[in-house]
C-alpha cells in the first residue's frame with residue numbers, strides 16, 4: 001500500500017497488489033476501484049452542504065454515505081464531509097485524472 | 107507503481123462532468139421534442155408531430171452516444187433526471203422557434219466542452235465531439251429552413267395546413 005494523499009481526518013492509498021485505491025477512515029479502511037471512487041465523488045458533489053448551516057433543512061448537520069454498492073455505511077458531520085471532499089478531489093489531481101481546482105474547496 | 111488511475115480511465119474527470127451534463131441536456135431535448143409532438147398531435151399538425159417524434163428519438167440517440175463514450179473511456183455515466191418540460195405553445199411558429207432556441211443552446215454547450223477539453227489536453231473528448239459539432243450545424247440549419255418556409259408560406263388561411271404538409275420535406 002502506497003500513501004498518495006492525506007487530509008485532516010483521512011488518508012488515501014493505492015494498493016500494490018490489486019487494481020484499487022483505499023481510503024483509511026481511521027476506524028476502518030475501505031477498498032475502492034476507480035469506478036467506486038468516482039461514485040463516492042459524485043455522492044459528495046450532490047450533498048447540499050449549505051443545508052448544514054440551516055437549522056431547518058439539516059437539523060443535526062450529518063450526512064449518511066452509503067458506499068461501494070451498499071457495502072459500507074458512514075455517518076459524517078459537516079467538517080468530515082468537507083475534509084473527505086477535499087481528499088477525494090485532491091487525490092484525483094495527484095493521480096493525474098483532474099486539474100487542480102481554480103478555487104479552493106474549503 | 108502501476109498507474110491504475112490512467113489504466114482505469116482515459117479521459118479527464120472534468121470532461122466526464124461536462125459530458126454527463128451534456129447527457130442531461132440531450133435527454134431534456136428528447137423529452138421537450140416529445141412534448142412538442144404531443145402539442146402538434148393535439149392541434150392538428152400531424153406531419154409536424156411525426157417530425158418531433160423522430161427528433162425525440164434522435165436526441166435520445168445523441169444521449170446514448172455520449173453515455174457509451176463514457177462507458178468506453180472508463181468514466182461514470184449518470185442516468186439523467188429530467189424536469190421542467192414545457193407543454194404549452196402559443197402556435198406552431200412558437201414550437202419551431204423554441205426548437206431553434208434549444209438547438210442553439212445545445213450548440214453553445216458542445217462548443218464549450220470542446221474548448222474546455224482542449225484546455226485540459228483531453229484529445230479523445232475533443233475528437234469525440236467532432237461529430238456533434240457537425241450534427242449541430244445540420245440541426246440548426248434544418249430548423250432555420252423550416253422557419254424560413256413558415257415565413258414565406260404565411261399563417262393566414264390555409265397557410266398553417268400548408269406549413270404542416272411541407273414539414274415532410276425535412277424528414278428523410
Ligand SMILES: [Fe+2]
Nearest residue numbers: 132135165168
Ligand atoms: Fe442533440
Ligand SMILES: [Fe+2]
Nearest residue numbers: 135165209245
Ligand atoms: Fe438536436
